[in-house]
Amino acid sequence: MMSKLASNKGHRLLSAGVVVLSIASAFFIFFWRQNVTEVSTKEGLCYFTEPEFQLRWIHSVEKQSWEEWYQNKTTHLLLTKTYFKAFGAGTPSTEQLETKDKPGFIGYRINRDFTQLNWVVSRLTKGEILYGGHDLLIYQWVPDYSEVVIAPKSYSVIDILKKDYCHDYLSGRTQ
Template sequence: MSRSKIILSGSMLIMLLLSLFIIRIPTIQVDYSDSRFYLKDDRFDLGWIHSVEKEPWFESYERNEDALLLTSTKFKTFGAGVPSSAQVTKSDDGFVHMIVNEPIDELLLAVSRNVQTTMYTENNQIALYELVDDYDTVFIHVERVSLWNLLRGEKID
């Protein structure tokens, strides 16, 4: 191999390695305690048992550029926390469905075994209440993460 081909190959390798640190991808990041994981999906649902009504409640989120978008919510009974300006849609599953489409910079969730806060992705169910002590906070937000961190970090399907 000629010297110029070796230099070219080495330069390309250096550029490839540098791109692992320079290129940043918007990714849904979940921070808790001293840990974190990244979602492979650009959308997820949160579910929990409402503390007063004792009925299930679900919210659907998706990544919208560098923020989260609360797209919809569904619940069994009206009570504390019900959106006042969202559009109600018809359903036959026993839930009240509402279209919300509200941008959210960051979710701060107080998680407990009592309400069983759970994250649902396309391929996984993540019991957030099992990751932290009762009433600890879980932060969910969009972060621009380097390819290197995505490759070495924990990802959830």
């Protein structure tokens, strides 16, 4: 008689555990969100989870390197600073100088919000996205003069399973 009671109690505990695990799994699948930065083009889209990234390219007129540093703030992208090698038209010159020295570059603190970035890249300007030690050579991924949209997003587990990490498109070096 005791073993039958213990057996029933064990089955009830196991059933309760399965129910709790099922509820927790459903909650995780449908309600958990991961903040990501999404990179989309006509050719496809990918994402990365690192909260900071840089855009790097060769300026089309001055033929010098430029870098913009961004942070994903969940609802917007924050341009925190910019570095460039030469002054030209449109160069920010009224902003506060960046104190972290980057040899050969001039840097400014910017702190400007964007809901998304619409960036046109070409092989001539060699546009790259750098994040978490990775270098996505976007100019090799898309045809010349393609628009790339970079935006903060929130992905569910199902979104993550259906979409690619930008790591899958890396053709550049990793640091």
